[in-house]
Amino acid sequence: MTMSSNGDDKIKKVSIIISHGSLEGVYPGLIMANGARMEGIEANLFFTFFGLDAIIKKRSDKIKVATVGNPAMHIPSMVGMLPGMSTMATKMMKKEMDKIEIPSIPEFIEEIAETGAKLYACRATVDMFHLSMDDFVPEVDEVINVGRFYELAGGGQIVFT
Amino acid sequence: MGQLAYNDTMIEVNDDGFLVNADDWNEDLAGVLAQGEDITLTDEHWKVINFMRQEFAENGKVPSIRRLKKAGGIPIKDIYRLFPDGPAKKAAKIAGLSKPEGCV
Numbered sequence: 666m667t668m669s670s671n672g673d674d675k676i677k678k679v680s681i682i683i684s685h686g687s688l689e690g691v692y693p694g695l696i697m698a699n700g701a702r703m704e705g706i707e708a709n710l711f712f713t714f715f716g717l718d719a720i721i722k723k724r725s726d727k728i729k730v731a732t733v734g735n736p737a738m739h740i741p742s743m744v745g746m747l748p749g750m751s752t753m754a755t756k757m758m759k760k761e762m763d764k765i766e767i768p769s770i771p772e773f774i775e776e777i778a779e780t781g782a783k784l785y786a787c788r789a790t791v792d793m794f795h796l797s798m799d800d801f802v803p804e805v806d807e808v809i810n811v812g813r814f815y816e817l818a819g820g821g822q823i824v825f826t
Numbered sequence: 827m828g829q830l831a832y833n834d835t836m837i838e839v840n841d842d843g844f845l846v847n848a849d850d851w852n853e854d855l856a857g858v859l860a861q862g863e864d865i866t867l868t869d870e871h872w873k874v875i876n877f878m879r880q881e882f883a884e885n886g887k888v889p890s891i892r893r894l895k896k897a898g899g900i901p902i903k904d905i906y907r908l909f910p911d912g913p914a915k916k917a918a919k920i921a922g923l924s925k926p927e928g929c930v
Contacts, residue, residue, distance in 0.1 A: 696929055696930060699930060700929060700930075702906070703891060703912065703913065703914045703915075704912050704915070705910070705911030705912035705913075765928065765930075766890060766892055766893065766928065766930055767929075767930050768892065768930070776892070776895070776902055779901070779902035779903045779906075780902060780906055781903075781906055
């Protein structure tokens, strides 16, 4: 029997911070939050800085893979700079994700909210970029400050992505 | 490995309580497995269980929650309400299937 299925050491709550606005910056946090709910773990998602793009109505379906300054893409940054490279890489990656049933970002956000996970936007970033609740997809529960985030995260694990 | 007492026989289950032999499954045993998860099966539960078993029979894969929604037309909210605290695993266990493999 694995230790984690033994009860006491089971993770009960996880609060995941999404701080990057690229495809590879957004998906891991979403998959972890969704996966937590699937395991019966309470989940909070906190979007901050460019991670907010994932929950901004006008942007959440336009998130792209970073092809510059991303050595794991295995293409030289000079090539990654060429027009259309990021769009092309994003398209290819989305195709592969679709094969293994990973939804688009807007759809995933909708589904994650349906699992009962909570979605929050970072107060500081919202003020900095002059945003309001109207800019966000309806699944966003609230704009909260960092103090409130820690309150909500209390007794659980915090994951920064 | 473990065992589950059922109708004067012992049914083999793994450490997580999933059936070892899929052939042991029947509707009555599903009720017993559900009880172990503090779930009383209703028609709504059966809709999920039957769809899961049908999907597995057709594709050889335990369907994900997403698949239950997309192909089975079962809203995600309902799945979480019917099988609280770990719906994918619980529903699969009661349906006599193995743990879902995917990440989503």
